[in-house]
Amino acid sequence: MGAEGDGRAREPRARRRGQGELEAQVLSVLGEATEPVTAAWVQERLDGGLSYSTVITILTRLLDKQAVARTGSGRPVLWQSTASGAGLTAFRMRRLLDQRDDRDAVLSSFVSALSPDDEDLLRSLLNETGPEPCDPPTDESES
Incomplete structure (x- = not known):
């Protein structure tokens, strides 16, 4: 019988984000920055508890689209928005x-x-x- 039959409430299913929604959220967060920032800085300001690797993936996709710039050859890598x-x-x-x-x-x-x-x-x-x-x-x- 699963959770339905034993009286326990089911956890509501998380809403699936629309295509490009995460990218828009990351760009919005980057738009608030007054200087280039780390991926960890972006992660801290995003709602939804995204993993660090997810934030890096989004930033990399935005870099491919020339919507963000990546600076720094070593660590830390810094990111900044180039597009709204x-x-x-x-x-x-x-x-x-x-x-x-x-x-x-x-x-x-x-x-x-x-x-x-x-x-x-x-x-x-x-x-x-x-x-x-x-x-x-x-x-x-x-x-």
């Missing part, structure tokens, strides 16, 4: 887009799913940055 949570989300979006051959369809679907307010904001941001400078088109028939 928004920057990390933008990186993920670009990476997902780069994995697809049908960029037009993906971007079209994304824009069509935006709320009117988000669409206005995106339009404003695009107008603000303007088109990338490029060479004027050439008419090859003139050659």
